[in-house]
Amino acid sequence: MASTRVNHRVGRILAMAGKEVLHIRRDIRTLYLALAMPVVMLVLFGFGISFDVDHLELAVVDQDRTDLSRELVRQVTASQEFVVVQDGTSPDEAVGALRKGTAMSVLLIKKGFAEDVKRGGAQVQLLVDGADGNSATQALAKAQALVEMAGRKLGGPVRVAAPPLEARVRTLFNPDARSAMFLVPGLAAYLLAIVAVLITALTVAREWERGSMEQLFATPVGRLEIVVGKLLPYLGIGLLQVLLVLTVGAWVFDVPVRGSLVALSLGSVLFLVGMLGQGLLISVVTRNQVVATQVATMTSVLPSMLLSGFIFPIENLPTPLKLISTLIPARYYVATLRGVLLRGNGLDVLWPQLVALALFAALMLVVATRRFQRRLD
Amino acid sequence: MSTRPEVDVSLEDVRRAFGAAQALKGVSLAVHTGEVYGLVGPDGAGKTTAIRLMAGLLLPDAGHVRMLGEDPANTRSSVRESLGLVPQRNTLYGDLSVDENLRFFSRLFGLSKQDFAERRERLLDITRLGRFTDRRADALSGGMYKKLALACALLHRPRVLLLDEPTNGVDPVSRRELWELLYGLVHEGMTLLVSTPYMDEAARCHRVGLLYSGELIAEGDPRELARQHGAAANNFEAVFLALVEKRDGGRAA
Numbered sequence: 001m002a003s004t005r006v007n008h009r010v011g012r013i014l015a016m017a018g019k020e021v022l023h024i025r026r027d028i029r030t031l032y033l034a035l036a037m038p039v040v041m042l043v044l045f046g047f048g049i050s051f052d053v054d055h056l057e058l059a060v061v062d063q064d065r066t067d068l069s070r071e072l073v074r075q076v077t078a079s080q081e082f083v084v085v086q087d088g089t090s091p092d093e094a095v096g097a098l099r100k101g102t103a104m105s106v107l108l109i110k111k112g113f114a115e116d117v118k119r120g121g122a123q124v125q126l127l128v129d130g131a132d133g134n135s136a137t138q139a140l141a142k143a144q145a146l147v148e149m150a151g152r153k154l155g156g157p158v159r160v161a162a163p164p165l166e167a168r169v170r171t172l173f174n175p176d177a178r179s180a181m182f183l184v185p186g187l188a189a190y191l192l193a194i195v196a197v198l199i200t201a202l203t204v205a206r207e208w209e210r211g212s213m214e215q216l217f218a219t220p221v222g223r224l225e226i227v228v229g230k231l232l233p234y235l236g237i238g239l240l241q242v243l244l245v246l247t248v249g250a251w252v253f254d255v256p257v258r259g260s261l262v263a264l265s266l267g268s269v270l271f272l273v274g275m276l277g278q279g280l281l282i283s284v285v286t287r288n289q290v291v292a293t294q295v296a297t298m299t300s301v302l303p304s305m306l307l308s309g310f311i312f313p314i315e316n317l318p319t320p321l322k323l324i325s326t327l328i329p330a331r332y333y334v335a336t337l338r339g340v341l342l343r344g345n346g347l348d349v350l351w352p353q354l355v356a357l358a359l360f361a362a363l364m365l366v367v368a369t370r371r372f373q374r375r376l377d
Numbered sequence: 378m379s380t381r382p383e384v385d386v387s388l389e390d391v392r393r394a395f396g397a398a399q400a401l402k403g404v405s406l407a408v409h410t411g412e413v414y415g416l417v418g419p420d421g422a423g424k425t426t427a428i429r430l431m432a433g434l435l436l437p438d439a440g441h442v443r444m445l446g447e448d449p450a451n452t453r454s455s456v457r458e459s460l461g462l463v464p465q466r467n468t469l470y471g472d473l474s475v476d477e478n479l480r481f482f483s484r485l486f487g488l489s490k491q492d493f494a495e496r497r498e499r500l501l502d503i504t505r506l507g508r509f510t511d512r513r514a515d516a517l518s519g520g521m522y523k524k525l526a527l528a529c530a531l532l533h534r535p536r537v538l539l540l541d542e543p544t545n546g547v548d549p550v551s552r553r554e555l556w557e558l559l560y561g562l563v564h565e566g567m568t569l570l571v572s573t574p575y576m577d578e579a580a581r582c583h584r585v586g587l588l589y590s591g592e593l594i595a596e597g598d599p600r601e602l603a604r605q606h607g608a609a610a611n612n613f614e615a616v617f618l619a620l621v622e623k624r625d626g627g628r629a630a
Contacts, residue, residue, distance in 0.1 A: 008487040011484055011487060012484065012485050012487070014484070015481055015484030015485055016485075018481070018484075019470065019473070019477075019481050022470075022472070022473055022477060023470070023472060023473075026472045026473075027472070210467075210468070210471070211464065211466040211467070211468040212468050212469070212470060214429075214434060214462075214464050214466070214468050215462070215464060215468040215469065215529075216485075217432075217433075217434050218432050218434065218457065218460065218461075218462035218464075218530075219457060219482065219485040219486060220455075220457045220458050220485065220486065220487070221485045222452070223452075374433075374434075374452055375433075375434055375435060375436065375450070376429060376434045376435055377395075377435050377436065
């Protein structure tokens with residue numbers, strides 16, 4: 001008797017899921033939104049959003065005009081990270097170029113540079129446009145490294161005029177400091193959050209709008225069966241999205257998978273269930289596709305971008321936003337992805353993130369199911 | 378010895394409001410086993426609210442609703458396994474074909490493959506939808522769509538069938554076909570409650586309840602009601618107008 005009841009329940013869940021698959025197959029826009037959009041956006045964002053600094057415009061003020069000073073400029077610009085846009089100008093003209101924005105940095109080689117190199121120590125001065133803080137910081141670091149490397153090749157230490165303390169820094173997990181390595185995991189979480197919440201919110205709200213909920217409620221199907229049946233196909237699509245995004249990340253951006261696949265799978269399932277539950281809750285409350293889209297955007301797109309650590313480090317957020325970010329599941333998924341992909345972490349390290357994702361998923365499903373009454377009022 | 382007829386559906390002094398609007402103002406009625414009960418009234422009379430209450434889709438503000446002896450709003454109740462509903466709106470899945478809609482609802486009602494195959498064949502036969510099984514529901518004509526909705530509601534052989542304005546927007550030929558179909562179901566022992574704004578359809582019912590502005594202003598055999606008001610049996614509109622006049626006039630006095 002009990003097993004018959006369970007069989008009927010499973011049958012109804014599968015019926016709901018099968019119907020949803022038919023809807024998805026018939027509506028190419030949903031499939032595009034679900035599969036193509038994350039990949040297209042990943043590629044566009046991955047190439048578009050980059051904190052890497054390259055081809056920096058450099059104004060050279062070479063007051064020494066010796067073979068060694070010219071060789072230094074050649075060495076510094078050889079990698080194309082700096083490109084000479086002005087050469088042989090006076091210091092005033094070079095600073096003017098900085099002001100106008102035609103140059104991002106100025107390399108000042110004072111007279112006597114070659115002799116200083118031969119004596120065993122020379123200094124050059126680097127001026128950087130600080131209006132773009134990120135580029136300025138990276139330009140300074142790159143210039144320091146390039147000048148010091150060039151100095152070794154020239155036969156004597158050459159330093160960018162700097163404070164007496166020098167820190168020797170080594171970056172782990174992303175030694176080349178490539179933005180893609182940092183961004184792709186964050187971007188993956190962000191895109192999955194949008195798509196999962198949006199699609200679920202839309203599909204369930206559509207049932208209310210076109211009245212099919214009335215027909216469903218007149219059948220023996222239970223609300224949990226409706227919820228699970230409707231979410232199952234989107235969970236499958238979501239997991240397919242994760243695979244696609246990771247494949248594109250590895251193939252296009254060389255983002256590795258160094259850590260535990262179990263942690264990755266578990267984190268992905270929990271995150272997706274939470275996001276699908278959030279979408280369901282939105283649709284249950286709004287019962288309207290337009291409003292559901294707006295609410296889904298407000299509650300998934302913005303927080304997943306701004307408060308997940310995807311772009312802005314959570315440590316740098318003001319305390320109130322930092323507290324709010326603890327409620328954003330994307331924060332934990334971004335941390336899980338970066339942990340697994342870049343740091344090679346496993347369950348032993350990532351369990352707090354997974355517990356947070358599990359709690360959010362459970363909360364969303366319970367609240368959504370409770371709010372989802374089998375009535376039209 | 379006369380036996381008291383068994384009641385399948387009942388409303389007892391049921392009230393239901395939507396905000397400030399009173400949709401039902403203390404309605405009591407009973408639908409007997411095996412009869413066609415017509416809930417007749419103009420738009421906004423409260424017919425859809427009454428049917429939704431009977432199907433457990435709404436809760437009453439006051440009063441009691443019983444369906445086959447149970448509270449239909451109780452989610453643990455098994456009443457839905459014995460209830461069929463054809464809502465007023467087009468609530469099937471328009472992007473699914475006739476066959477896919479039938480299959481989906483058969484699975485929700487837990488029909489075995491064999492049962493489904495048998496009932497599908499019979500329902501397609503009586504609704505004459507056999508030639509359109511691959512057609513999407515939203516590509517069907519109004520009459521065919523209603524027949525599909527009826528077929529979906531009949532798959533599990535319900536004891537009670539609630540139909541909310543099934544002939545609304547349906548051409549006269551399809552209307553007649555639908556009514557023939559419904560009589561066929563009653564002959565099989567099914568209880569039917571049909572709401573309609575068309576007074577001429579009242580004559581097709583065994584008993585009618587005239588709903589006006591949330592109140593049941595008359596109930597009984599349509600031929601008997603017509604006789605009481607001196608109208609021809611097929612002119613139920615005159616009966617309804619006389620009752621409305623009497624009710625509104627009485628209130629004004």
